[in-house]
Every structure is written in structure tokens, then in C-alpha cells.
Amino acid sequence: MSRKHCCSSAAILVALSLAPVPVAAMTAGGLLANGDFALPLDSGWTASNRDLVGYHALAPMEDGGVQVRKVQCGYARLSQEVAVEDVALAFSARLKLRASAETPGYYAYGALALEYLGPDGAALADTRYLLLAGDAPVPDGGAHHVIPVPGDTWVDIDTDLAAELRDNLPGVDAGRVSAIRVVLESFGSGTSAC
Numbered sequence: 001m002s003r004k005h006c007c008s009s010a011a012i013l014v015a016l017s018l019a020p021v022p023v024a025a026m027t028a029g030g031l032l033a034n035g036d037f038a039l040p041l042d043s044g045w046t047a048s049n050r051d052l053v054g055y056h057a058l059a060p061m062e063d064g065g066v067q068v069r070k071v072q073c074g075y076a077r078l079s080q081e082v083a084v085e086d087v088a089l090a091f092s093a094r095l096k097l098r099a100s101a102e103t104p105g106y107y108a109y110g111a112l113a114l115e116y117l118g119p120d121g122a123a124l125a126d127t128r129y130l131l132l133a134g135d136a137p138v139p140d141g142g143a144h145h146v147i148p149v150p151g152d153t154w155v156d157i158d159t160d161l162a163a164e165l166r167d168n169l170p171g172v173d174a175g176r177v178s179a180i181r182v183v184l185e186s187f188g189s190g191t192s193a194c
Contacts, residue, residue, distance in 0.1 A: 017092045031082045031089070032182065037066045041078065050074040054188070070108075070186040079183040081117070087165055087174045091182075093157045097131035097149055106190030107134025112157070115181040116165065116172060123181075125172045127164055129157060136189070145169055 017030035033044025037060050041047060049056045054072025061067055070076040097110035112129045125143040131151045145168040149155045165174045 017090075019090055019092075020088065031084070032080060036064065037061075038064070041066065045078045045080050047076075047078055049076045056186070066184070068110075068184045068186045070188050073188050073190060075185060075187045077183055077185045079181055081179050081181045083179050084177065087116075087161045087177050087180075089161045089180075091157065091159045091161055094154060095129070095149075095157065095184075096152060096154050097129075098152055099131045099133035101134030101188075101190075103190065105135075106188070107132065107136035108188040109133065109136060109186075111183070111185045111187070113181075113183040113185065114159075114161070114164075115183060116169075116177045117179040117181055118176050119178045121179070124176060125165075125169045127159070127168070129155070142171065143169065 017032060017035050019030040034041075035044075041058060041060060047058050049058070049070075051070075052073040054070070054074065056071070056074065056076035057067065057069040058076055058078060059067050066078065068076050068078055091114060093112060095112050097112075099108040099110050101107045109130055109132045111131070113126050114128075115123045115126045118124050123143075125145070127145045127147065129147050129149050131149055133151075145164070161180070162174060165172050165177070
């Protein structure tokens with residue numbers, strides 16, 4: 001395979017919401033700014049990227065939503081930090097992930113991550129909805145809860161964050177969570193040039 005086609009990934013998101021519980025109210029407004037991506041991406045979101053090889057794209061979609069894409073080595077991300085008083089919150093999203101790795105030794109992933117931040121801004125743990133291609137290590141257990149999602153299929157996520165921490169990240173003191181960082185990420189890596 002040509003090196004320029006080694007790996008690619010995309011995270012496509014239609015809308016997301018972070019709202020106070022009760023869960024039934026999670027789509028009625030929320031704590032995230034520009035969660036439906038109707039405004040320009042710099043409204044509420046921080047874009048970051050690293051193009052070691054290849055290119056990235058962060059773009060709103062014509063029919064609503066956003067696409068975060070990375071081809072070859074490096075990453076593209078959209079993120080937003082939300083200060084929270086407690087984790088009695090519901091998170092919802094509709095996403096589609098794509099990932100391919102066509103060259104041995106390379107891998108790619110698309111992910112939607114919820115990073116639980118302590119008072120000092122350091123990550124205490126994360127929940128990651130992930131599509132992986134290739135032979136990448138998957139962080140799971142301890143401070144990481146990885147939830148595999150199918151590729152190229154719309155997935156609806158509805159998560160009670162207090163229950164997520166209690167049931168899947170029991171080593172995290174929910175009372176220490178002072179912010180949640182929502183990250184939409186596309187990543188590619190391999191054994192040469194990156």
C-alpha cells in the first residue's frame with residue numbers, strides 16, 4: 001500500500017448535550033456551548049491538531065454537526081471544558097466513527113471522550129467511545145473506561161455520568177471532579193515517519 005494511504009480516521013458528530021439530571025431533560029438545553037455546532041466552531045470549542053504526516057480537517061457539516069478527520073500520522077481534536085459542581089449530569093450524543101489502517105504497523109482511531117478533571121485541571125479518568133483500526137494498545141481498566149462502537153454507523157449515546165463513575169471508574173472520587181472535558185478526536189500513528 002502507498003504510505004499516503006496508511007491510515008485515516010474521522011469522528012462525525014451531529015449534536016451533543018451535557019445537562020443536569022433528570023435524564024429525561026437531557027436534550028432540553030445543556031451546559032455545553034454550541035453543542036449542536038450551529039455556530040462557528042470557535043464558539044465554545046477549542047481546535048487542536050498535529051500533522052506529522054498527512055492532513056487534518058475540522059469542519060461543520062452542511063446538514064448540521066461537525067467532522068473531525070485525520071489522514072496519516074498525528075491527530076485532530078475539538079474539545080470543550082465545562083466546569084461542574086457535581087456529576088449528577090446526563091451526557092448525550094449522536095456520532096459516527098470511522099477508522100482504517102491499511103499498512104502493517106499503523107493504527108488509527110476515532111473517539112468521543114469524556115475526561116473527568118480534578119480541581120487542578122489534571123485528568124482523573126476518562127470514558128472513551130472508540131473505534132480502533134490496526135494494532136493499537138487500548139487503554140482500559142483503572143482510570144479508563146473504553147466503550148467500543150461500531151464503525152460507519154450512527155450511534156446514540158445517553159450516559160448518566162454519576163452512574164458511569166460509580167459503576168465503571170470506582171477509583172475516582174466523584175466529589176473531586178470539578179470539570180468535564182468533552183473531546184472529539186481523530187488519530188493516526190505508525191512505525192515510520194510518526
